[in-house]
Amino acid sequence: MAEILQELNFIIQDKNRVITEKIEDKYLSDTLGRLKGTALAVVLPVSTKEVSGIMKWAYDREVQVTPRGAGTNLVGSTVPDQGGIVLDLTLMNHILELDFETFTATVEPGVILQDFQAYVEEKGLFYPPDPGEKLATIGGNISTNAGGMRAVKYGVTRDYVMGLEAVLPDGKVIEAGSKNIKDSSGLSLKNLLIGSEGTLAVITKCILKLVPKPETSVSAVVPFDSLGAGIESVLHIIKESTNPTAIEFVEKKVIKLGEDFLHIQFPYPEAKAYLILTFDGREEEVLANVQRAKNVVLETNALDFIKLEDKKLLEDVWKLRGALVKAVEAVSEQEPVDIVVPINRTAEFIGFINELEKESGMQMVSFGHAGDGNVHLCVIRGNRSQAEWEAEKSKNMSAIYHKAYKLGGLTSGEHGIGLSKKEYFLKETDALNLELMRSIKGAFDEKRILNSHKAYNI
Amino acid sequence: MAEILQELNFIIQDKNRVITEKIEDKYLSDTLGRLKGTALAVVLPVSTKEVSGIMKWAYDREVQVTPRGAGTNLVGSTVPDQGGIVLDLTLMNHILELDFETFTATVEPGVILQDFQAYVEEKGLFYPPDPGEKLATIGGNISTNAGGMRAVKYGVTRDYVMGLEAVLPDGKVIEAGSKNIKDSSGLSLKNLLIGSEGTLAVITKCILKLVPKPETSVSAVVPFDSLGAGIESVLHIIKESTNPTAIEFVEKKVIKLGEDFLHIQFPYPEAKAYLILTFDGREEEVLANVQRAKNVVLETNALDFIKLEDKKLLEDVWKLRGALVKAVEAVSEQEPVDIVVPINRTAEFIGFINELEKESGMQMVSFGHAGDGNVHLCVIRGNRSQAEWEAEKSKNMSAIYHKAYKLGGLTSGEHGIGLSKKEYFLKETDALNLELMRSIKGAFDEKRILNSHKAYNI
Structure with a gap:
């Protein structure tokens, strides 16, 4: 441990930004706090160079790395389930440029969504993606392709990412995308990184598209x-x-x-x-x-x-x-679901949920984005024992995801898969698609050290 | 040759749809007709099953395959430069479904753009992507991520592809994307296929997003x-x-x-x-x-x-x-360029072109999409001999692409790279990005049989 600390401090020469002792619980979980991992160290880089140094070090030694922003995710994405290093990007929180001529902003990944929205709106501009959690980071939003309420008119985070700088698992730095509006120049690495839940690279810079602020x-x-x-x-x-x-x-x-x-x-x-x-x-x-x-x-x-x-x-x-969600949580523990179905199947899906609620005796509360078929569903524990809750939840959730896929739906519309939805995602997704995703993972991360057991990974 | 014909006719049991003799020139080139390849056979499948059969056959025997739609491309994308099989998808030209409840259409890849636009507009709907070439196929549009004039308001082809069915080089069939509006469920294979110029898979079905027809x-x-x-x-x-x-x-x-x-x-x-x-x-x-x-x-x-x-x-x-473009071509042979630069650099880029025109004595005509920085440039041959034209064109084009990249631009905004722009694209693109693209290619096409020397490939 002393050796690791010494090596990390060679890369990050600020002892306050390398934590190996008394690691706080918040670094080991997500916002729900139910899943908990372990970590050798938490590292808080302030530059792309530092991120690159840490990744190269980790890749050479085959140490697992879990990158994180504000940790507001709901699916265990920031849980260091394989141990290793937690890479906290919240100190990389600067707005680097607001370019009025290309209607873009360039920001570091740790910028908080609500701060960024307020900043651009003050200048007469507008960043449309608006997921419910305003304290998330921009980097986290991009990693989950966060959606939100305004998606009906404006689309989701993917539609506002013009370019990314990212550090590959081996420490090399790539740029994917640019300030160009059109792009038919090779495979879209940018679109591969968006929504990849930190499994392919660590985002270190984001060029975002802005629009004029609505009157x-x-x-x-x-x-x-x-x-x-x-x-x-x-x-x-x-x-x-x-x-x-x-x-x-x-x-x-x-x-x-x-x-x-x-x-x-x-x-x-x-x-x-x-x-x-x-x-x-x-x-x-x-x-x-x-x-x-x-x-x-x-x-x-x-x-x-x-x-x-x-x-x-x-x-x-x-x-x-x-x-x-808070109203539900005030009454009982709950499991948040963000299934998406084709918009014309929403009513049928909610009907199924209501039937299942009656049959199973497990309370289920659903609401959400009718304009895009993204259903937020809280499956509620009530006064069940831990064992009862685990068993019944798993059974009911399996039925819910299976129904969603039968209706042409998907596991997640905006939260991502992480650890919590992996079981259902792997069960319902075609084996060939999973195989391709894992091969692509291999093209970025041959040693599989970066979030390498989450989402589509085994 | 007789053996190949026999094997292909085992997969496609219609002799009229397997051509091995007197192959027309149109199958061996693009719309400009300057580059010309060779082919063992031209095959015209009518179903996903047939495409899958052909691909499996070709993969097993390591025979190169060049898929094509209407062949309207300008960069040699449809030239069978490595020989092998030409896979013509124009007979797969059916509109399979118009779904008024999800505002989607499901079509085969060989549907012609202008036919599709007319069809949906008659029903009060609208397919916004509007590249200049209306006789292109939808599959071709998706493969180059075609843009066009309406991109300022509506975006490009990528923004209207909700889902794809595609046949992998080894003949397996995948579905990527769906009728769901939001998707945070694993890596976006769909976005990887869009704009991949037929290097990863053969598109066999397309789910497209429609909007209400403007009044x-x-x-x-x-x-x-x-x-x-x-x-x-x-x-x-x-x-x-x-x-x-x-x-x-x-x-x-x-x-x-x-x-x-x-x-x-x-x-x-x-x-x-x-x-x-x-x-x-x-x-x-x-x-x-x-x-x-x-x-x-x-x-x-x-x-x-x-x-x-x-x-x-x-x-x-x-x-x-x-x-x-036709006005230019009536006077002389020309080389079409579709460089994109950030919108605020368009004037500087055109200024550079005008200077270069004076310096080099080679006529250059530029116009295009000011709303998205996509410059259409015709570099004009005039009365140069073939040798003079080749040498001067290459020198001037290199200078033009180099300038575009210095301004933060890219090789292609909508035509793609193909064969004709490969030299410039490979020179100006970061080696690491190219390496990643090639690794991803390997994940789809280990034997490298599908358009395997075009765009980002060596």
């Missing part, structure tokens, strides 16, 4: 007497070119949990399900879109269209939507 | 007294959220070629450079955007803003823009 934003709540009716409305809203920024769905039973937790009142309590819509852009355009959306939903099967003009009501609605 | 479209010509002034205007047009569909630039000297070729008159002849703008969407939104764009350009440095309300004038302007 205004309007939200509305649309109540329905069934979730199916709401999902059907979604298809009409999209088809009529109303260009919504977000289309969220919540069932009444879930709203109730949030109301009890926050002591606030959601509008139109007699409905069974709701859509929450947002529109942004220039004032006149937004107003026209809202009007058209209102006409569309009322012509189909909505019970009402409640434009959130009252500031307090607007805040309450989004506060409740944002607090749903 | 209306308005174009305008904006004259300037220099190209630099025009490019500066582009940044303001984008920044002011005017949301243009296309921003094309053309210099006066290039317009002149088109006018002489087509015998039509471009508006505002006394200017030195022009932008051609298009806006599409809902009527009121388009009118507001056009008005704002007009204000923006007139406040900066435009000489006028000519809204193309006259139908004849509108047609003439786009006819001229579309005919520029």
